[in-house]
Amino acid sequence: xxxxxxxxxxxxxxxxxxxACSTLRGTLVPVAGTAQGTSQVDMLVATTRLPADxxxxxxxxxxPALSFANITVSxxxxxxxxxxEVQWPSRVPGNPATDFVTLKADVIDRKQxxxxxxxxxxxxxxxxxxxxxxxxxxxxxDAVFRFAQIVHDSSAPVVPVLFTWPSRGSILAYGWDxxxxxxxxxxxxxxLKALAxxxxxxxxxxxxxxxxxxxxLEALRQMAIRDGxxxxxxxNVLLAAPxxxxxxxxxxxxxxxxxxPDFTLFVSADDRALAFSRRVWGDxxxxxxxxxxxxxxxxxxxxxxxxxxxxxxxxxxxxxxHSKFAQSPEVVQMIGQQLASGQVLTDNRVGVGDVxxxxxxxxxxxxxxxxxxxxSAPVAIVDPRTRENLGEHVQDLGETLTGxxxx
Numbered sequence: 001x002x003x004x005x006x007x008x009x010x011x012x013x014x015x016x017x018x019x020a021c022s023t024l025r026g027t028l029v030p031v032a033g034t035a036q037g038t039s040q041v042d043m044l045v046a047t048t049r050l051p052a053d054x055x056x057x058x059x060x061x062x063x064p065a066l067s068f069a070n071i072t073v074s075x076x077x078x079x080x081x082x083x084x085e086v087q088w089p090s091r092v093p094g095n096p097a098t099d100f101v102t103l104k105a106d107v108i109d110r111k112q113x114x115x116x117x118x119x120x121x122x123x124x125x126x127x128x129x130x131x132x133x134x135x136x137x138x139x140x141x142d143a144v145f146r147f148a149q150i151v152h153d154s155s156a157p158v159v160p161v162l163f164t165w166p167s168r169g170s171i172l173a174y175g176w177d178x179x180x181x182x183x184x185x186x187x188x189x190x191x192l193k194a195l196a197x198x199x200x201x202x203x204x205x206x207x208x209x210x211x212x213x214x215x216x217l218e219a220l221r222q223m224a225i226r227d228g229x230x231x232x233x234x235x236n237v238l239l240a241a242p243x244x245x246x247x248x249x250x251x252x253x254x255x256x257x258x259x260x261p262d263f264t265l266f267v268s269a270d271d272r273a274l275a276f277s278r279r280v281w282g283d284x285x286x287x288x289x290x291x292x293x294x295x296x297x298x299x300x301x302x303x304x305x306x307x308x309x310x311x312x313x314x315x316x317x318x319x320x321x322h323s324k325f326a327q328s329p330e331v332v333q334m335i336g337q338q339l340a341s342g343q344v345l346t347d348n349r350v351g352v353g354d355v356x357x358x359x360x361x362x363x364x365x366x367x368x369x370x371x372x373x374x375x376s377a378p379v380a381i382v383d384p385r386t387r388e389n390l391g392e393h394v395q396d397l398g399e400t401l402t403g404x405x406x407x
Contacts, residue, residue: 026055026092027141028071028105035097037077041148042104043160044117045069046191048184049140050166057105058140060168062180066187068113072104073148083153084327085317086145100145118200120159127202128339129195130158133188135210135322136177136243136273139169150207150326154336158205161195163188165215174280181215188219189226196231205236205339206261210273210322213242213287217252224256238335240266241288241322243277246297249287253304265301266324266331267292268311273322 047067049058057069074096081087087099094101108116121127132150134143143164151160165184167177195201208216220237224230242249242265253260267288274289290297292308301308311324311331326332 024089024092027089027094027100028057028102028144029055029093030103030105031074031093031096031101033096034074034103035076035095037079038096039075039152040072040103041075041151041160042070042072042120043144043147043151043162044113044120045071045144045162045164046113046187047140047162047164048166048180048187049164051107056140057107058164060139060166060170060173060176062166062183066110066190068108068110070104070106070108070113070116071102071144073145074101074103075148075152076100083329084149084332086149088145100148102144117159117161117198121198121200124159125157127200128156128158129161129201129204130156130339131161131163131192131195131204131206133163133165133206133208133212133216134167135208135212135241136167136174137169137171138164138167140164142169143167146326150332150335153326153329153332154339155333156336156339158339161191163191165212167211174277177211178214181211182218185215185218185222188215189222192219192234193223193231196233201233204231204234205238206234207238207240207335208242209240209326210288211243213239213244213249217242217244217249220261221252221255224260228257229259230256230261234261236264236339237261238264238266239287240326241268241271241274241324242286243274244287245281246285246287246290250300253306263304263306265292265306265308266311267308268314268322268324270312271322272320 045068047058047069048063049067050061050063051057051067052059058067075081076087076096076098080098089095089099089101121129130151132143132147134146138146143162147160147162151158163184165188166180167173192204192206195204206216216237216239220230220234253263265287267290269289269291271286271289274286278284278286278289292298292301292310309331311328314324314328314331316324316327324331
């Protein structure tokens with residue numbers, strides 16, 4: 001048993017090392033020049049990490065209080081990158097023509113953060129805010145660049161707010177990261193309440209990944225208990241590959257009351273990171289790896305009106321299958337389209353599966369390519385509207401591309 005567990009840990013560590021971001025120091029040090037065709041994502045950062053030297057900005061240690069930063073990330077031209085990927089510099093300073101780099105990376109105080117935020121939210125349609133909470137094994141620069149990629153690739157018209165908690169960015173620091181996420185729940189609740197109470201804010205969406213779901217669910221539960229409800233401006237909560245015990249998540253959402261936000265759960269049965277976590281926690285089922293079509297999950301999800309997007313059959317370049325929501329062009333763009341429209345992801349008037357399949361079909365130019373897209377599309381979605389229309393999507397696509405009726 002010990003040998004098997006050791007092999008699993010070793011295999012996971014190897015996979016993480018092969019798929020990990022750059023280990024360079026200084027990737028967030030601003031560059032002086034720009035390049036033609038680049039894009040920019042200007043974000044506000046709130047963090048419970050301990051401030052570090054200017055090269056690193058914030059470490060993986062726990063800070064005594066909330067700190068803030070304003071960072072502008074430059075993203076290389078579309079011709080130099082693939083949607084869903086972060087192009088890490090191979091050396092510092094990075095090259096804006098080919099790499100993710102920063103044009104500005106300033107540590108600021110609370111007053112400056114509020115000034116920046118009020119100016120930014122006034123420029124966004126419907127005054128929408130997107131708060132991102134990263135997962136396990138993320139350094140500060142990991143979180144910044146990944147969120148910039150998500151905002152850019154989704155084309156979501158939102159004010160981006162990154163909440164980053166003290167992760168050591170090491171596969172061997174699972175316990176530290178887990179407790180650090182819980183350590184940060186009061187701070188996240190403070191940030192969310194401040195955003196919700198700001199009269200300039202229209203609505204708030206939350207996107208949490210992996211272990212970031214721990215602090216997210218805890219913060220929302222606390223808010224509901226303290227205030228009698230989760231702030232109404234918090235409309236959408238997207239739980240991507242949540243590394244949370246199923247029973248715990250069930251209780252947390254129950255504690256939020258019947259008027260909880262609209263939840264969308266992204267799951268994948270082939271998530272290798274969550275398989276490792278399940279072993280660590282003594283065979284505890286992780287929420288992000290459930291099969292939403294089997295009981296008791298199917299009935300419970302429908303009863304609590306939690307929409308589920310099953311990404312198991314969706315292929316991505318993520319060797320752990322743990323970040324499909326961000327690395328799949330179809331999924332990340334679907335998220336942006338839904339946020340831009342102001343519709344919740346549980347809106348059955350247009351199934352979220354339709355959006356993904358439609359985006360994939362729109363990119364197909366040959367029968368062979370279209371067939372591959374359909375096979376890899378996340379079609380097992382707990383969404384009645386999608387189930388009804390899936391057959392029509394496949395048939396219409398075949399007829400359009402071949403000029404023949406598909407039996």
